[in-house]
Amino acid sequence: MTMSSKQKNSLKKQLVAIFGCRCWWCRSEQSLEDLTLDHLIPKSKGGSNSSENLRLACRSCNQARGNSLYPPNHFSRQVKNSTKNRSSKHCHPLHKVNKDPKFVDPKTTLGQ
Numbered sequence: 001m002t003m004s005s006k007q008k009n010s011l012k013k014q015l016v017a018i019f020g021c022r023c024w025w026c027r028s029e030q031s032l033e034d035l036t037l038d039h040l041i042p043k044s045k046g047g048s049n050s051s052e053n054l055r056l057a058c059r060s061c062n063q064a065r066g067n068s069l070y071p072p073n074h075f076s077r078q079v080k081n082s083t084k085n086r087s088s089k090h091c092h093p094l095h096k097v098n099k100d101p102k103f104v105d106p107k108t109t110l111g112q
């Protein structure tokens with residue numbers, strides 16, 4: 001079920017009347033064209049197209065949220081666990097290079 005642009009526009013205007021012409025997340029003022037309808041509960045998670053579930057978001061916030069139930073990433077500025085910065089595989093200190101002297105078979109050197 002996709003909304004027609006007419007429906008979207010009237011929803012936008014409803015929301016502008018309630019919240020003002022600004023992004024719900026970053027509070028930046030936007031022109032009506034630059035505001036998108038953002039689902040608080042994503043449609044894919046059962047959210048409705050009603051104005052209760054819709055907020056106005058600027059494009060970047062909307063994109064940052066994606067289908068998330070949560071605010072855009074750049075708002076929850078948690079210290080991210082740097083998963084990317086994992087040091088390369090831990091080397092186990094297995095430096096026991098077993099050079100066993102018994103390996104030199106005396107028979108081979110004692111040619112008859």
Ligand SMILES: [Zn+2]
Pocket residue numbers: 023024025026027028057058059060061062
């Ligand atoms: Zn925003």
